[in-house]
Amino acid sequence: MLQMGRRGFVGRLLGLSGGLMAVPAAARAEETDFLPPSVPPWSREQGAGVVSPPYGVPSPFESAVVRKPREKPLFPTAASTGTPLQALHGIVTPNGLHYERHHAGVPAIDPDRHRLMVHGLVERPLIFTLDELMRFPSVSRLHFLECAGNTPQWQKIDPLWTAQDSHGLLSCAEWTGVRLGDVLGEAGMLPAASWLIAEGADAALLTRSIPLARALEDGILAYAQNGERLRPEQGYPLRLLLPGFEGNVNIKWLRRLKLVEGPMESREETSKYTDLLPGGRARQFAFTMEVKSVITTPSGGQALGPPGFHEIRGLAWSGRGRIQAVEVSTDGGASWQAAQLQEPVLSKCLTRFRLPWHWDGGPARLMSRATDETGANQPTRDRLIELRGANGRYHYNAIQSWQVASGGTVSNAG
Amino acid sequence: MPGEAYLCLAILLAGVTPAFAGERYDLGRPASAAEVAGWDIDVAPDGKGLPPGSGSVAQGRAVFAEICGACHGLQGEKGDGKPIDPLAGGQDSLGGAKPLRTVGSYWPYATTLFDYIRRAMPFSAPGSLSADQTYAAVAYILYLNQIVPENATLDAASLPLVRMPNRNGFVPAPE
Secondary structure, eight states: OOOSOOOOOOHHHHHHHOOOOOOOOOHHHGGGGSTTOOOOOGGGSSSOOTTSSOOOOGGGGTTTTTOSSOOSSSSSTSSEBBGGGGGSSSSSOOOGGGEEOOOOOOOOOOGOOOOEEEEEEESSSSEHHHHHHHTTTTTEEEEEEOOTTTSSSSOOOOOTOOOOHHHOOOEEEEEEEEEEHHHHHHHHHTTTTTTTEEEEEEETTOOOEHHHHHHHHOOOOEEEEEEEOOOOGGTOOOOEOOBBBBGGGSSEEEEEEEEESSOOOOOOHHSSSSSEOSSSSSEEEBBBBOOOEEESOOTOBOOSSSSEEEEEEEEOOOTTSEHHHHHEEBBSSOEEEOOEESSSTTTTEEEEEEEEEEEOOOOOEEEEEEETTTSOOOOOOOHHHHHHHOOOOOOOOEEEEEETTTTTBBOOOO | OOOHHHHHHHHHHHHOOOTTTTTOOOSSEEOOHHHHHHHHHOOOOOOOOSSOOOHHHHHHHIIIIIIIIIHHHHTSOOOOSSSSSOOOOOOOTTSSSSSSOOOOOOBBBBBHHHHHHHOOOSSTTTTOSOOHHHHHHHHHHHHHTSSTTTTTTTTTTTTGGOBTTTTTEEOOOOO
């Protein structure tokens, strides 16, 4: 099994209670008092009552599983934090751990005072309350969201990076909302409309232009995430959700949709989120997040326990549809084995993969490469940089490697 | 009668069709022109959406001294991209080993500058600049990039005519 450290139960208890109360009897106990044949104290007394707290939170023993920025941001309201992928299981990201990327902080929006305006090339400009939007037929779908800037390994590889640092601008949730087409249809789309401008209500009034036909394919206006209303960091009370698209166009705190003939060339789609190519030209409107994968266990910053059986676990996803296959290498790409995919394998959604592995205790280089249902697969980092240069900042989807040292420590090999 | 038969069929279908194909849910209320005008601050590349007003390079220098310079520097020189970008310089650097992406070297449309400043700047008080101040800041940044002369004044008519050096620098990504 993987070990994050060598803290015992007693050490953890001391760490939690230190300074807050008199040292409890349990803390004076020996570690063996908790283990068979002894019976630990929690088996001999009542635990906490119901509603403590009313909205449940993770065990205090999981306090290290949190979002964090890669480095301390100069402007905390214009920054990002990553999801701790290496500590999570399955495919659903807990709402409190969904990655963040804000351009003007998280606005505190009163939903009763929030409005969605639909205008431009429509028959009837309309304004909706949240209550009105929630009366439209609802849909729920599981989809990943990934920031276009995830995995910035174009220029350098930091051996200390964890999966949270390298791939953490990635999360997955069950989103519930209304079909974009239903709401636009209510206003009546005019034939000349071919682009959609979406704008947020945050102080950045973040704005993107999207080809209307693509947005209508499966776009939704989401008001809920994993069974509860959106978290403020995810756009409460309303966000645009365009499955498979780069995170930035999934406008949070959505306040306005405008149908137009052509893109508005906003700052976010010109000076940012464009891929500078060799020669000096740049790719624009690269909306789709291409096929990608990462091994989350074992991954950077972790340490393997004793040699023997270890399960390699990871995540694969594609903005073009379902994951068809994931291959894993433990020898730096010399040989590959097919990983098992956990059902359900859903379109534009995280897919969990696994491969049983017998670690002999020596050095190993772990890699994963995914193929999606269109046949697209991941390039090597060298190939990606050959194609796109090293000065792009977005849409990195190369094969990721983790180096296992002979002692079992794992570091980022890019 | 065929007509009556079609009518009956239509009524039958309407009764069993869950989706309101082609029909409305009758939700929402009309947005007035004044309501739309209050929120629709988009500026298009052809200048559509630009408000009345004007600003000169000299006025922009004053706006920078008072407001923008604290973060951007009086010459727009501050920042390393995390998150502040230098506003000027870098022209002809994009194809090299160390490209410098600035308004002058990278941005394809001058209208974007007005749109972005109006919606998101200054960082400490977004949306607080007047239209004149915004035109002035735009003029000054373009002057810093040697795109407009020092005596330039910009308004809704002249700003869309400004030709950015990297206007043809972008190619659409394949779908």
